Amino acid sequence: MLTDxxxxxxxxxxxxxxxxxxxxxxxxxxxxxxxxxxSKKEDVEDLVQNIFISFYKAIERFDTNKPIKPYLYRIVQxxxxxxxxxxKITFSLxxxxxxxxxxxxxxxxxxxxxxxxxxxxxxxFIYIMEGYGYEEISKKIKKPVNxxxxxxxxARIKIKDIYEQTRG
Amino acid sequence: xxxxxxxxxxxxxxxxTKKTFSYMLSRVFFIFLFIFLFFVFTSxxxxxxxxxxxxxxxxxxxxxxxxxxxxxxxxxMDFFQEMPQPLTLVSLITLAVLSIAVFMLxxxxxxxxxxxxxxxxxxxxx
Numbered sequence: 169m170l171t172d173x174x175x176x177x178x179x180x181x182x183x184x185x186x187x188x189x190x191x192x193x194x195x196x197x198x199x200x201x202x203x204x205x206x207s208k209k210e211d212v213e214d215l216v217q218n219i220f221i222s223f224y225k226a227i228e229r230f231d232t233n234k235p236i237k238p239y240l241y242r243i244v245q246x247x248x249x250x251x252x253x254x255x256k257i258t259f260s261l262x263x264x265x266x267x268x269x270x271x272x273x274x275x276x277x278x279x280x281x282x283x284x285x286x287x288x289x290x291x292x293f294i295y296i297m298e299g300y301g302y303e304e305i306s307k308k309i310k311k312p313v314n315x316x317x318x319x320x321x322x323a324r325i326k327i328k329d330i331y332e333q334t335r336g
Numbered sequence: 337x338x339x340x341x342x343x344x345x346x347x348x349x350x351x352x353t354k355k356t357f358s359y360m361l362s363r364v365f366f367i368f369l370f371i372f373l374f375f376v377f378t379s380x381x382x383x384x385x386x387x388x389x390x391x392x393x394x395x396x397x398x399x400x401x402x403x404x405x406x407x408x409x410x411x412x413m414d415f416f417q418e419m420p421q422p423l424t425l426v427s428l429i430t431l432a433v434l435s436i437a438v439f440m441l442x443x444x445x446x447x448x449x450x451x452x453x454x455x456x457x458x459x460x461x462x
Contacts, residue, residue, distance in 0.1 A: 182450030184352050185457060191344050196337060213340055220344045221351065 176232045191220055194240055201244060206251070207298050215251060219243050255299045281327045289323040292316060349458050356451045363441050370434040377427040381420055390418040 170178075170189065178186040198219060203212045222243050223230075230239065282290050288309075295305045302320075306313045385391060393415045396407045 182447035182454070184348065184451060184454045187348055188341070188345050191341050191348075195341050195344070199337065199340065213343070216340060217344050217347060221347060224348050224351070 172236050173232045285323050353455050367437050374430040381423045384420050
């Protein structure tokens with residue numbers, strides 16, 4: 169049974185067919201992680217492909233003594249950042265206080281908290297999770313951008329309160 | 337999921353095929369270019385030395401050991417002084433670059449061979 173280290177060493181030695189082991193091993197988890205954050209299937213598949221290509225390109229520099237998974241997840245984070253940036257998302261989940269980088273209460277936990285929001289807030293948050301910017305949402309809901317912003321701010325505060333109560 | 341995995345592997349192979357072939361072509365081109373340059377610079381240097389009859393200075397190598405010993409240093413010094421310095425330097429640099437390129441190719445030979453085998457196996461399977 170080949171370990172991840174053996175596989176990486178073989179790929180570094182030019183035996184690129186071994187990359188399929190890595191693809192088969194990590195695709196389901198990465199796909200699952202990204203599909204929690206992005207709902208569009210095509211975008212998820214594109215991102216997963218880009219992640220593996222980025223990893224393949226970086227494999228020469230990859231330290232074989234380190235595990236693959238954290239490295240891949242770092243690429244996932246970067247790809248997601250680039251994806252959101254390309255979609256010109258004006259709101260950053262990190263900008264509000266309830267987002268703590270260590271707890272990663274991003275889209276994973278968002279879905280659990282959607283139930284406590286009003287219908288309008290829920291609708292806006294779903295648009296945000298799908299990658300729409302404030303201006304796009306304002307056109308869809310037919311409300312001014314500033315109103316959308318304040319609805320989002322109020323919803324965040326609501327989520328933050330509940331989050332703090334539940335996590336102590 | 338299998339479809340996605342196949343897509344990823346396909347893209348990896350496409351990328352690697354492009355990369356490996358461009359690497360090989362560039363190396364081969366580079367090596368042939370430097371072989372050609374080395375040949376040109378060396379032949380010009382030899383022509384100049386022939387015209388100057390500088391090679392006569394090395395005739396003493398055919399003589400006895402005692403004669404060789406006597407004239408070795410002085411004749412070689414004269415010979416080197418008569419050599420066209422810039423051209424000789426350029427030839428040596430070309431030779432050095434060529435050696436490095438060949439060495440790099442030999443060092444990576446196993447890796448390139450493995451890559452080519454993998455690529456061949458993949459496209460044969462399709």
